[in-house]
Amino acid sequence: MGISDLKTEDLWKQYAKGKTLELKNELVLRYVENVKQIVLRLMPTYKGYSDFDDMLSCGIIGLMDAIEKYDAGLGVKFEYYAQKRIRGEIIDFIRKQDWAPSSLRRKIKSISDAYSELEKKLYRAPMDSEVALHLGMDEDDLHKTLGKSQMFNIIHFEEMVQEDTAWQGAVKDSDDLIDEKFEKQETVEILGDFIDDLPEKERLVVTLYYYEELNLKEIASVLEVSESRASQIHSKAVMKLRGKMQMAYRT
Numbered sequence: 001m002g003i004s005d006l007k008t009e010d011l012w013k014q015y016a017k018g019k020t021l022e023l024k025n026e027l028v029l030r031y032v033e034n035v036k037q038i039v040l041r042l043m044p045t046y047k048g049y050s051d052f053d054d055m056l057s058c059g060i061i062g063l064m065d066a067i068e069k070y071d072a073g074l075g076v077k078f079e080y081y082a083q084k085r086i087r088g089e090i091i092d093f094i095r096k097q098d099w100a101p102s103s104l105r106r107k108i109k110s111i112s113d114a115y116s117e118l119e120k121k122l123y124r125a126p127m128d129s130e131v132a133l134h135l136g137m138d139e140d141d142l143h144k145t146l147g148k149s150q151m152f153n154i155i156h157f158e159e160m161v162q163e164d165t166a167w168q169g170a171v172k173d174s175d176d177l178i179d180e181k182f183e184k185q186e187t188v189e190i191l192g193d194f195i196d197d198l199p200e201k202e203r204l205v206v207t208l209y210y211y212e213e214l215n216l217k218e219i220a221s222v223l224e225v226s227e228s229r230a231s232q233i234h235s236k237a238v239m240k241l242r243g244k245m246q247m248a249y250r251t
Contacts, residue, residue, distance in 0.1 A: 012072055019068070027067050028060065031082060035059035038086050044215045045154060046094055055090050062089030108149045108239065110135060111142065115236075116243030125199055125240075146235040147228065154238070194244045202237035209234060 003026050006014065011030070015023045039055045046055065066085040070078055114134050118126035132139040195206055201223065208214045208222065220230040 012078075015067075016072065024064070024067055028063060031063055031067075031078075032060065034079065034082065035063050035086055038083065039090070041213065041215075042087070042090060044217070046090075050090075050094050054093070058090045058093040059086045062086035065089070104145075104148060107145050111145060111149075112239040112243040112246075114243075115240045116247050119240075120247075128236075143232060146232045146239075149235050149239070154234075191241065191245065194241050198237055198240065201233055202240070205230060205234045206237050206241075 003011070003014075003022060006026075008030055011023065011026060015027060035056060036059075039052060039059055042055065043052060062085040063082055066078070066082040069085075070081055072078070111131065114131045115126060118130055118134055122130075126134075128142055129139055132142045135142070195203060198206065204223070205219055208219045209216070214222070216230050216234065217227050219234075220227040223230060223233075225233075
């Protein structure tokens with residue numbers, strides 16, 4: 001019986017005994033469809049910043065890394081572990097394209113900081129008009145920047161939520177890992193609290209996009225608003241979260 005005739009479960013057993021290139025390549029072939037599904041899911045959001053082939057190549061690199069590092073004995077399904085690695089590799093590639101000019105980055109940061117500062121000062125979520133006034137900018141300009149910042153905010157939030165919680169929880173603690181594990185766990189818990197504090201629509205958009213994995217078109221349909229409005233709500237929510245996380249770690 002050849003390698004290609006083995007059941008996937010038996011293939012993993014063989015690979016655990018001896019991590020040969022032949023076995024690894026066969027595992028890649030078994031899971032390449034999973035990579036394609038993830039890429040197709042990401043395409044509506046990232047198609048303006050990368051093409052299918054580049055994203056697929058990055059996803060396969062993430063898959064190969066997942067195969068090398070996976071330990072079935074830890075009780076975490078490979079598909080779950082691999083999904084995190086594949087998605088993370090693709091997001092990292094797009095982030096490194098440095099598509100956002102420094103002027104836009106500065107504007108995004110100032111708006112994010114303004115939302116946080118005003119919320120602290122007013123003891124409530126500030127209105128867009130108040131943020132625009134605080135920054136000395138036109139409210140229409142604020143909304144345009146929120147639209148332009150969509151991709152920046154998506155990537156930033158993806159970086160915050162890529163934590164492989166279930167995987168890390170299964171790994172036995174060691175002196176060189178335990179501090180990092182608890183620091184990451186604390187970050188996720190703080191972020192979760194900030195998400196809970198968002199206004200209802202913003203909280204719903206964040207939940208639907210990052211946890212339910214709906215795209216903006218689908219979210220717009222749920223909210224019964226235009227896709228551009230859903231994009232604005234998303235950008236505003238992530239800007240607030242970004243500002244709050246930065247302020248939390250300054251203190």
